[in-house]
Structures are given as structure tokens and as C-alpha cells.
Amino acid sequence: MEKITLTKPDDWHLHLRGGDAMKSVVGMSALQMGRGVIMPNLSPPIVSVSQAIAYHSEIMSALSPASVFNPLMVLYLTDSTTKKEVIAASNAQEVHAVKLYPAGATTNSESGVTNLLNTYPVLEQMQKEDLPLLIHGEVTDNDIDIFDREKVFIDRTLSRLVKDFPGLRMVLEHITTKDAVDFINDSHNNIAATITPHHLLANRNDMLVGGIKPHFYCLPVLKRRTPHQDSLIRAATSGSSKFFLGTDSAPHEKHQKESACGCAGVFSAHAAIELYAEAFDRVGKIEMLEGFASFFGPDFYHLPRNEEKITLEKSKWRVPDSYNFSGSHVTPFFSGKELSWSLLV
Ligand code: DOR
Ligand code: ZN
Secondary structure, rough: OOOEEEEEOOOOEEOOHHHHHHHHHHHHHHHHOOOOEEEEOOOOOOOOHHHHHHHHHHHHHHHOOOOOOOOEEEEEOOOOOOHHHHHHHHHOOOOOEEOOOOOOOOOOOOOOOOOOHHHHHHHHHHHHHHOOOEEOOOOOOOOOOOOHHHHHHHHHHOOOOOOOOOOOOOEEEEOOOOOHHHHHHOOOOOOEEOHHHHHHHHHHHHOOOOOOOOHHHOOOOOOHHHHHHHHHHHHOOOOOOOEEEEEOOOOOOHHHHHOOOOOOEEEOOHHHHHHHHHHHOOOOOOHHHHHHHHHHHHHOOOOOOOOEEEEEEEEEEEOOOOOOOEEEEOOEOOOOOOEEEEEEE
């Protein structure tokens, strides 16, 4: 039986939610990942260091005593975030980044930034403190087609941000287009990107052909296979340290997605590393998985690489149709389908 051993990976973009919802999913990430960068788009959002520390404690107390999972907390940037909060964040060992959601771009982004210029003093301070900015890179203008929103964000906003803050470390999260891959490849090393398993393994046909499949609906929305999905696969498997693992695993109750107005989010924490292994193996690049999953993220965040190892075995298993989610159900990515790699635990 074919096996591969990897340095334990980390998830550099993870939604855990709060309360019972968090308790039902956190163990899945903790089983696979050394660390998780925990997204702050709760309701209410995590806008202060004290909220981030309280959320960190809530996650820690939900973990089993044997777990070594380390949640890395993130502050939610608003028009009224202060420089003082940024200084406190960079002094708090629990907090590792600040997240920019353009207001209205996605789930719980109502408190997000309405005009980036309002945040310039704060971004200046982050640059000084060397605190990374994580970016949901989509414009929200009604007249911009949803499939173009990432590209337009890059053209209008990100290019400007990179010029105005040349020393700020930035991660363009969950990239979905060839335009994003090209932009990252052409940028300095302080700009990186995360890539999700669903954007590597699926495209908009999976969501829309033969009926609408709400469990494939996420933001930024899945794009065309050529050139976008193909370009993401090439970037992830290229060995470039600018691209690393971030699942954007975003659990929602099944009925919230299977609705006349279904919410955005793909849940992938149940099989994150196996899904990435599937994507890399399909193009014959399994040997490139370790850099993407376990090295380039910690290097970018200036954190040590994990010392533990995990082993994946090439043996097929069927992903369950659903998992328990806070007394209800969440439908996982690849539900009912076979994956070729199994994590040995
Ligand atoms: O699909 C998504 N779901 N994209 C996001 O940006 C947010 C996430 C969520 O929190 O559900
Ligand atoms: Zn996300």
C-alpha cells in the first residue's frame, strides 16, 4: 500500500463558528492540523483583542485535553478599528493577523470596511508592527458581475494597496482566478495567497450543471475550469512558497444552504488534507503537497514549522452524507463520493 509521511499541516484560513457549532467541528481540524488561523466573522464579529482572547479560550476549552491544536486568532477590521487596537493585537500572543472584509462581500461582513481609505492609519500601524493583513478580495458593487469581482478587486483595490503599503504582509485569501495567481506571482514575497480544496477540485460546472448544487456555493464563487481552476492547480502544485493551504472550511446547517436563498460556504474540515492529496495526486504532484500544506504557511507567518508528522495511505473511503452540527446537520464537501487517500490516526 502506497503511503506518504508529511510534516503536520496547518490550516491558514478556517471558520470554526462559536458555541455548540464550534464544538461539533473543531475536533476535525484538531485531528489533522497543527494550527488554524481562525476567521473572526462571527455575529457579533471579533473586533477587539479582548474578544479574540475570549474566543481563543472558548476554542481551547472545547478541545480534548490531549489535543495540541493551536488556534491563531484574527481581528475583524472595521471602519472604526483604532491604531491602539492594532498595537494591542501585535502584543497579544494569541493574535496573528487582521482580516479585511469589504462590507457586504460575504457571510457576516456587514460590519466590514466601507471605504478602505478610512483604514489607512490602521494599515500604516500594521505595517509598522509587521502584523499581516488577510484579504477577502472581492468588490461588492452591484454592477460588477459576481464572476468578475475578484479580478476587479485586484485591479482597483489590491494593486493600489500594495503600492501604498509596500512593507505590509498581505494574504489574498481563497483565490479563485488566473488573474489572482498572476498577480501573486508578479508581486513581492510579502504578498501570498491561500487556496482552498474546493477551488482545486471543483469549478462552476459542478455547481450549476444538471441542477443547482447549493453545497458547492461559496464566496468567492467557483469559476471556470479553463483558465481559472487549472491555474490554481498549477500554482498550488508549483512549489512556489507564495501559495499555501487555507481550507476556508465554513460550516452551515444543511437547511440554510438548501434554501431559496442559500448561504455561502463549503465545509471541508472533515477531510481537509485528504482533499488536497486528491487534488495534487490527480495531476501527479503528490510530492509537492508537503511544501504547500506544511512549510510555506508557517514561513510566511514567521512561525516555526510543525515537528509532528502525519501519514496518508492510498486507500479509498467514502465521505459520509452528513455530520452532526450543533444538533443539526452539515453536508461535507465530497459527500457520498470516494477519496483516494486516508489519514492514518
Ligand atoms: O463561502 C464563504 N463562506 N466565503 C466566505 O468568505 C465566508 C464563509 C462563511 O463564513 O460562511
Ligand atoms: Zn473564509
